[in-house]
Amino acid sequence: MPVLSCEGLHLSYGSTLALRGVDLRVGAGESVAVVGSSGSGKSTLLHCFAGLRVPDRGEVRVGGVLLSSLSDRRRSRLRLERMGVVFQFGELLPELTMEENVGLPLWVTGLSRSAVAERVGEVLDDFGIVHLADSYPGEVSGGEKQRAAVARALVHDPPIVLADEPTGSLDSVNADRVMSALVDRSCRYGQALVLVTHEMRFAELCDRRLTILDGEIALPRLRP
Amino acid sequence: MRAVWLGFRLLRPRDGRSAVRIVLMGMGAMFGVTAVLGVLSIPSVVLAQAGRLGAQEVVWNQERGTLPGYTTPVGARFWGQTSNRWIPSAQRSLVVHSVGAVPSGTSIPLWLDRYPEPGEIAVSPELAEHLGNEPGGFGRRFPQEIIQILPDEILVSPDQLFAVVGVGVDPLAPQNSGVFPIKQLGGDEANYQGPGFRAVRVMVVMGAIFVLLPMLVFVATSARLSARTRQRRLAALRIIGMTTPQAAAVAAFEVAFASFAGALAGVALWRALIPLSEKVGLGPLRWFASDVSVPFNNIVVLVFAVVLLSTAVALAGSLRAFSNPLQERASAGPSASVGLRQLRVLPLGVGIALLVWAAAAPTETNVWFMIFAAGNIVVGIGVYTFLPVLTSTLGRRLAKRAHSPAMRIAGRRLSHDPAAAARVVVGVLTLVLIVGFGQMLMVVIEWGATRNDPSLDAGTPQSVSILYADTDTESIRSIDGVNLAFPIVGSRTRGSRVLIASCSEMKQIAAVSSENCDDNKLQPLNRSGDSEAIHDLIPDIALADRFDFETNGSSRPEAHYRIHPDLLPRTIDVPHSWYIELNQDKESFVNTIVGMSPTANIRETAIHDRGRQASTYGALINAATIVALLLSLGATLTVLTDRCLERRRTSNQLLALGLAPTTLRKTEAIWITTPLASGLTIAVLLALFSGFAGLRLTGEWLAVPTQEIATVVIIGATCAASTALTAILATPTRLSHHIQSDA
Ligand SMILES: Nc1ncnc2c1ncn2[C@@H]1O[C@H](COP(=O)(O)OP(=O)(O)OP(=O)(O)O)[C@@H](O)[C@H]1O
Ligand SMILES: [Mg+2]
Numbered sequence: 004m005p006v007l008s009c010e011g012l013h014l015s016y017g018s019t020l021a022l023r024g025v026d027l028r029v030g031a032g033e034s035v036a037v038v039g040s041s042g043s044g045k046s047t048l049l050h051c052f053a054g055l056r057v058p059d060r061g062e063v064r065v066g067g068v069l070l071s072s073l074s075d076r077r078r079s080r081l082r083l084e085r086m087g088v089v090f091q092f093g094e095l096l097p098e099l100t101m102e103e104n105v106g107l108p109l110w111v112t113g114l115s116r117s118a119v120a121e122r123v124g125e126v127l128d129d130f131g132i133v134h135l136a137d138s139y140p141g142e143v144s145g146g147e148k149q150r151a152a153v154a155r156a157l158v159h160d161p162p163i164v165l166a167d168e169p170t171g172s173l174d175s176v177n178a179d180r181v182m183s184a185l186v187d188r189s190c191r192y193g194q195a196l197v198l199v200t201h202e203m204r205f206a207e208l209c210d211r212r213l214t215i216l217d218g219e220i221a222l223p224r225l226r227p
Numbered sequence: 228m229r230a231v232w233l234g235f236r237l238l239r240p241r242d243g244r245s246a247v248r249i250v251l252m253g254m255g256a257m258f259g260v261t262a263v264l265g266v267l268s269i270p271s272v273v274l275a276q277a278g279r280l281g282a283q284e285v286v287w288n289q290e291r292g293t294l295p296g297y298t299t300p301v302g303a304r305f306w307g308q309t310s311n312r313w314i315p316s317a318q319r320s321l322v323v324h325s326v327g328a329v330p331s332g333t334s335i336p337l338w339l340d341r342y343p344e345p346g347e348i349a350v351s352p353e354l355a356e357h358l359g360n361e362p363g364g365f366g367r368r369f370p371q372e373i374i375q376i377l378p379d380e381i382l383v384s385p386d387q388l389f390a391v392v393g394v395g396v397d398p399l400a401p402q403n404s405g406v407f408p409i410k411q412l413g414g415d416e417a418n419y420q421g422p423g424f425r426a427v428r429v430m431v432v433m434g435a436i437f438v439l440l441p442m443l444v445f446v447a448t449s450a451r452l453s454a455r456t457r458q459r460r461l462a463a464l465r466i467i468g469m470t471t472p473q474a475a476a477v478a479a480f481e482v483a484f485a486s487f488a489g490a491l492a493g494v495a496l497w498r499a500l501i502p503l504s505e506k507v508g509l510g511p512l513r514w515f516a517s518d519v520s521v522p523f524n525n526i527v528v529l530v531f532a533v534v535l536l537s538t539a540v541a542l543a544g545s546l547r548a549f550s551n552p553l554q555e556r557a558s559a560g561p562s563a564s565v566g567l568r569q570l571r572v573l574p575l576g577v578g579i580a581l582l583v584w585a586a587a588a589p590t591e592t593n594v595w596f597m598i599f600a601a602g603n604i605v606v607g608i609g610v611y612t613f614l615p616v617l618t619s620t621l622g623r624r625l626a627k628r629a630h631s632p633a634m635r636i637a638g639r640r641l642s643h644d645p646a647a648a649a650r651v652v653v654g655v656l657t658l659v660l661i662v663g664f665g666q667m668l669m670v671v672i673e674w675g676a677t678r679n680d681p682s683l684d685a686g687t688p689q690s691v692s693i694l695y696a697d698t699d700t701e702s703i704r705s706i707d708g709v710n711l712a713f714p715i716v717g718s719r720t721r722g723s724r725v726l727i728a729s730c731s732e733m734k735q736i737a738a739v740s741s742e743n744c745d746d747n748k749l750q751p752l753n754r755s756g757d758s759e760a761i762h763d764l765i766p767d768i769a770l771a772d773r774f775d776f777e778t779n780g781s782s783r784p785e786a787h788y789r790i791h792p793d794l795l796p797r798t799i800d801v802p803h804s805w806y807i808e809l810n811q812d813k814e815s816f817v818n819t820i821v822g823m824s825p826t827a828n829i830r831e832t833a834i835h836d837r838g839r840q841a842s843t844y845g846a847l848i849n850a851a852t853i854v855a856l857l858l859s860l861g862a863t864l865t866v867l868t869d870r871c872l873e874r875r876r877t878s879n880q881l882l883a884l885g886l887a888p889t890t891l892r893k894t895e896a897i898w899i900t901t902p903l904a905s906g907l908t909i910a911v912l913l914a915l916f917s918g919f920a921g922l923r924l925t926g927e928w929l930a931v932p933t934q935e936i937a938t939v940v941i942i943g944a945t946c947a948a949s950t951a952l953t954a955i956l957a958t959p960t961r962l963s964h965h966i967q968s969d970a
Contacts, residue, residue, distance in 0.1 A: 055465070075470065075471055076472075079473075082466075082467070083468025094466060096237065096463055098239070107467055111467070
């Protein structure tokens, strides 16, 4: 059973048709790269998966559960516990330190302070920003912020990770690091990963690659 | 719980800017609470003063009795008289109890050491000071020896003029209609009928109009501060999976905390101001600090109401971020929601309709006042809701016709976020409405005062009637400033009084008179009296023809007949009253006559009450206007500071793009002057219209109050100009070092 699937997704912003009939199934531990030209609807698709945007038509299922059947509260809960989301413009809270930002999902779930600190320490180390733990987002570089945003999405080991161009402002060394961390994890821990990217070399890392063209999946192609 | 914790954590100021933001958010709550507590204090002061006024009262014997041999009627102990006179130079009342013929063993009120003997006086501290300061003027009134300075506990206010004078038996003569037998000096507080609920209510309603509106604006604008920051925060929290209520709790926590702290600071500020207020007072109004109290419950309710209001306003402003965590704007602007737009115009329409009703329909005064007050409040709220509609319309027009980048950017900003511009401007507009309303009220009150105080017409000699004075004609005529003095004899109760004057003297009173003066007869004057009574008083004298005349002074002698002094029967020797014409200051004359005769009963018409009303209400309106001014300017300044903080990001971007700082300034100038100028015009018109409706109180057409209108326009224009200037000067035009600090 796919952990994440959608069927016949349609969504329009006024007269702009952003999605027109997208079908997609992502199994546990599967990584899917979504590529496509700018404005083709990639981010919109991710928003629908995250339950942040309601499609005009079609349905999204997470672990077999129809998203539209859930209350806002349940949907939020789902996002908190089962998803890690990195957006194109990673939203960190400027008032919290990097460490606190990264630990936020765990902390909101109700984990104790020490448990949060321990887990966050590991993840920060993984992403090479442990020395910035006590800095504020305003005081670090754009790439470091982006790494923190990815770390935040992974900190609670969610079964589903949605990442929208998480390496947009990273140099190739760091981008590689972040990407391999993302993809490795999906292999190692059986996380489903939907990765939106412009770079073919990252798309190649994934199990599957699909191209979105004007709101439709153009070339669903299985990797050999 | 975690949400609250997180909210608390987010409070910790990371840098000066976030600290400033929180302080700004608390400002509205602070000044709002202080102002409302000020209004809520009014009843406590008025009631406490009423209580002590009761303690000063004299309890009279119901039966007036007579003074045959000065035996007092049953139940009464001694005799006395009370006068309550408005002292124009001091702008307040002087209460004097004259007591005489007090038998030994009479119980003495706690606040009095002993009853003053004739020639002695007990005075309040303020009166003592006045007597000492003006020995030649006001001091002439009480030449008596001061035997006691009365304690504060008995005084209505620290500046009350109050005295107890000892008099002999003669001045308590039966002709002195003000004299009554006294049961007890110092009444029962419980029995005293207060100043009337109505007066308190009027004051509180007035306070509400003047203070509530700017306070609401201040609290609301404070709560809407940092809307963008809050929105960003909400979005971030929703994305990681917080539920709507959790995210709302986090986002609201800051405002709730800031307004709670602000409200507490407001309570503290109010407390701190109380002792100060005793020294300063409000124009002619003074009070003891110890009289000011607001029940603890009310304070608690007020604090929570303010916190609730702030939080609700803050959350309402972020509604969009709840339903749409990805924080895009619902396709740019109000054109999308015509229904909402009509709703925004509605309050203004209703307010204007109420004012039109108040202006057009003659109704019972109380109802009229309610309609009028409601109309003003609704118009105030209406301006607040209507402004964004106006702003976005203006913005779209501006952007369409733009011929410079500054104009285009400003126009776009206005139409994109019309509420932001509206928030900056609304403080000034509310102020204009309130000042306009206050000025028109002043016109009404002053109209009342001038209409009822003929002495305000300079140049005409003034006349005074004295109903009783323990003195003779010669002494009165020798007083400085007395032009003419004629005794009047007769019975006041039976309604026939005779002026004693010869025909040649009569010509001095009469500016215009009929030619038929007859010195050999009793002559009826303009009004006729009871002819039987006159025969009892002056028998066997033939009546002449009626003598019609107009006085030089402002009032005519209170007499029905005139007689030559030589014709007056020897049996009548005590004049009942005098007609006096002055060519000088009335107050100075009164000082002298009271000094000669403490129980002198000087006829004072409602003139003084009117003067008192004018100065009291005038002071109240001025004070309230100043409070409104401070609140509105505070609100405006707060919004501007916040805007400057939030604008830094976009300013940075535009500067980085290469836009000249002057263009940024110009943009800001256009952005603010557009809604300011148009809003101000509307507000001035509304204020004047409200004033026009208010003038109906007078029931007649008044001259256009140019001076008041000028005041409104000048205050409005000054505030608008300074607001615009502050906004322009505060535009960040230098690339800040922390370009990324917004994360
Ligand atoms: N909030 C919005 N309101 C209106 N139109 C939108 C909105 N968001 C996206 N669109 C439009 O929907 C289409 C798809 O947008 P989307 O953000 O999904 O593109 P994308 O594939 O993520 O592009 P990019 O690679 O540039 O990030 C675009 O044409 C975009 O202009
Ligand atoms: Mg995108």
